[in-house]
Amino acid sequence: MACAALVGAAPLQAVHAHEGHETHEHHGDHEAHAAHEHGVATLRVVSADTVLMIEFASPLDNLVGFEHEPRTDEQRKAMADAERLLRDGAGLFRPSAGAECLLLGVKLDSPWPQDGHHEHRHGHDEAHEAGGDDGHADLEAEYRFECATPDRLKVLQTRLFDTFPRLRELRAERATASGQGSAALTPGKADLPL
Numbered sequence: 224m225a226c227a228a229l230v231g232a233a234p235l236q237a238v239h240a241h242e243g244h245e246t247h248e249h250h251g252d253h254e255a256h257a258a259h260e261h262g263v264a265t266l267r268v269v270s271a272d273t274v275l276m277i278e279f280a281s282p283l284d285n286l287v288g289f290e291h292e293p294r295t296d297e298q299r300k301a302m303a304d305a306e307r308l309l310r311d312g313a314g315l316f317r318p319s320a321g322a323e324c325l326l327l328g329v330k331l332d333s334p335w336p337q338d339g340h341h342e343h344r345h346g347h348d349e350a351h352e353a354g355g356d357d358g359h360a361d362l363e364a365e366y367r368f369e370c371a372t373p374d375r376l377k378v379l380q381t382r383l384f385d386t387f388p389r390l391r392e393l394r395a396e397r398a399t400a401s402g403q404g405s406a407a408l409t410p411g412k413a414d415l416p417l
């Protein structure tokens with residue numbers, strides 16, 4: 224009933240918000256968007272041969288404490304700080320030392336990028352409007368590691384909870400040589416067995 228009332232009151236806004244979300248779905252990441260819950264973020268870890276990929280998706284609120292376009296210098300600084308911290312993939316994620324993994328690349332998809340490195344090439348304005356209109360916004364980051372000894376990849380230590388104290392739970396999925404699995408990580412249990 225609430226949805227019908229919203230559509231009746233503001234059909235254009237509702238359509239825009241929906242389109243904004245769809246621009247992100249080509250990542251195959253609909254679950255993260257469907258489960259936009261403050262304090263909770265998702266992590267996907269996939270390893271194949273020497274490549275280790277990590278995808279992190281989070282409500283922006285977990286990272287900066289708001290979900291609208293930054294309006295003040297303080298908010299712009301908070302966004303820039305979050306981007307800087309998220310680009311430090313080697314600091315946020317520590318694969319088993321014996322696997323000798325090196326961070327090769329980081330992609331950030333922020334709704335309001337502060338550093339001019341925006342890789343997301345389409346749907347900018349719609350996505351931005353949608354972020355403001357429905358009162359929520361997400362940020363996604365992707366990390367690519369190359370591991371010299373992948374059969375020694377046993378665990379992934381995460382520093383996300385120390386770095387972003389508003390984050391309370393990380394819902395993690397993994398697909399590695401040892402199979403698939405999922406785990407709920409918390410500040411007291413921040414390591415993902417691989």
Ligand SMILES: [Zn+2]
Pocket residue numbers: 259261282283284290358359360
């Ligand atoms: Zn939100």
